[in-house]
Amino acid sequence: xxxxxxxxxxxxxxxxxxxxxxxxxxxxxxxxxxxxxxxxxxxxxxxxxxxxxxxxxxxxxxxxxxxxxxxxxxxxxxxxxxxxxxxxxxxxxxxxxxxxxxxxxxxxxxxxxxxxxxxxxx
Amino acid sequence: xxxxxxxxxxxxxxxxxxxxxxxxxxxxxxxxxxxxxxxxxxxxxxxxxxxxxxxxxxxxxxxxxxxxxxxxxxxxx
Numbered sequence: 149x150x151x152x153x154x155x156x157x158x159x160x161x162x163x164x165x166x167x168x169x170x171x172x173x174x175x176x177x178x179x180x181x182x183x184x185x186x187x188x189x190x191x192x193x194x195x196x197x198x199x200x201x202x203x204x205x206x207x208x209x210x211x212x213x214x215x216x217x218x219x220x221x222x223x224x225x226x227x228x229x230x231x232x233x234x235x236x237x238x239x240x241x242x243x244x245x246x247x248x249x250x251x252x253x254x255x256x257x258x259x260x261x262x263x264x265x266x267x268x269x270x
Numbered sequence: 271x272x273x274x275x276x277x278x279x280x281x282x283x284x285x286x287x288x289x290x291x292x293x294x295x296x297x298x299x300x301x302x303x304x305x306x307x308x309x310x311x312x313x314x315x316x317x318x319x320x321x322x323x324x325x326x327x328x329x330x331x332x333x334x335x336x337x338x339x340x341x342x343x344x345x346x347x
Contacts, residue, residue, distance in 0.1 A: 180338065217324050217331040218339060230317050233341050237316060 152209045155265045156198075160213070163196035163263075164252050166223040168210055172199050172262045180232040184220040187232075187239035193224075193248055195260045203267050225251045271299050271335045276327065283326035284308045288346055300337040312345035319343040 171177030200206045222229040238244035273292040289307035311319045320341050330336045
């Protein structure tokens with residue numbers, strides 16, 4: 149089985165838009181995760197969500213990789229965009245949509261999917 | 271923790287700030303909204319601006335004394 153770190157790296161690297169959040173898009177557990185998702189939806193982003201709540205190690209490994217201390221964290225094509233505040237601000241200025249157009253094209257699909265990490269033994 | 275404590279940490283990290291506000295959003299001393307306007311942010315991408323605020327409060331974020339942090343930053347240019 150791949151380590152947590154490897155699994156997180158893969159999601160960040162391979163998914164067009166990765167969102168590490170509290171809960172999942174159909175069961176959002178935190179207002180900030182909600183704000184980030186709303187901005188991404190409004191900017192017509194595809195979303196691959198990873199719930200960090202099942203195990204505190206997910207958050208630890210993610211923070212070690214990204215250097216970002218808070219949840220949610222939004223990545224577009226492997227690059228950290230920021231948390232809820234930045235995602236909202238970039239959406240309000242039109243910059244988020246512009247970046248998504250640039251990275252994924254204007255005809256991007258808008259699927260929402262959830263990736264559950266394999267936790268293994270602690 | 272007190273909003274004033276956070277304000278002092280930010281004032282230390284951003285001595286040139288022209289505006290520093292800390293709002294205790296819930297009155298419970300752990301959900302804060304900080305606003306920092308500083309020439310130190312001029313020309314920096316938003317991600318980098320927020321990173322600097324996070325860095326200034328790294329210990330408080332790490333030990334959970336800040337449970338939620340909203341950040342608004344602006345340069346002065």
